[in-house]
Amino acid sequence: MDITPSQFFDQHFTGEPSHLAFAPGRIEFIGNHTDYNGGLVIGAAVNEGITIAVRLRDDKLIKIVSDLGNLTERPLGNYKPVLGDDSWTNYPIGVTKVMNEAGMHCQKGYDMAITSTLPSGVGMSSSAALELAAAHALAALYAFETDTAGFARIGRKAENEFVGMPCGILDQGVCAFGRANHLIRLDCATEDFSTIPMPEGTHFWIFDSKKKHALIDSAYAERFNECQNAILQLRADYPKASTLSEISYEQLEASKDRIDPTLYLRAAHVVGENARVRAVESALATEDLQAVGDALNASHMSSRNNFDNSTEELDTLVDLLKLQSHVYGARLTGGGFGGAVMAMTDSTFSQRHADIIAADFKAKYGYKPTIFRTQSGDGARLIS
């Protein structure tokens, strides 16, 4: 889009917004489907994201427009999720509802204009960016106070309870706590966040397969349920464990014959991912970038073989990337079942290398993946 977020606001609502907030997209670096299993995950906020411009209205209406959708209108207090073309409004409306329940008082409605620099549908969580940008904008508008973790929880609660997606805290947490030139580590059991400096000279490339399973949300919910069932079965042997992240690899192996074979594979993915997050932390501390890359590759293999959340196109992208000597490692990023692959590369990996991969992919599937390079950026914030 060529106009600024304030100009876009002016086009629809005439005049200046009183507040502007920005929230970034995120990369899931490693720790796949660990978040709702009380585990460890490392991600990074990116520079691209969503900007929200808001202003109070004189009446009790909420009007929301986005550069991807129509102008929508509903009365303040009408907080029912909608289906169809306007379902993107469930994110800011869900956030409004959650913030109201947490004590945000709204006497008047608001005008909200949403603009995005984040490619949607590539697994970089435009939904968390929308939630967090809305939360920061509304907090400023209605003088509501919370801290960074509070903003992350508001976004997650809106997603879980209003949008109806049983996600963990990864997307909203990384979006909230992002820091330029850093990775963000989350312990989802304690909701502790910390930062890890990005090794110098490393880059992120995203290769979007442009394909997704038709029933992506129900596939995610199915994995969520399988993980819940896996821990239920394992509890027969380990009654004190409340999540899969409290089960060690040795314990899982010892109980292998007593749990359902599919649930064993799901558990093996989560237990393995937690171990790989720890391995990546140690490797980053000693700047052993090849060991980091090996863990990324192993994570993808586990998605493919254990968690069954990869696709043929994603596997092909990872296989092609692994052939390049400038690539440390590659894996699907985010929930899976389609979407994008993330590669960590050295600084000599260039568009020319990316184009070779795109051409090889096209030879197999008849179309090119969307490719872009991104950098770690700062977390969600009020701009003005």
Ligand code: GLA
């Ligand atoms: C999606 C969810 C996250 C997380 C990842 C998988 O992105 O929104 O909460 O579960 O999938 O790691």
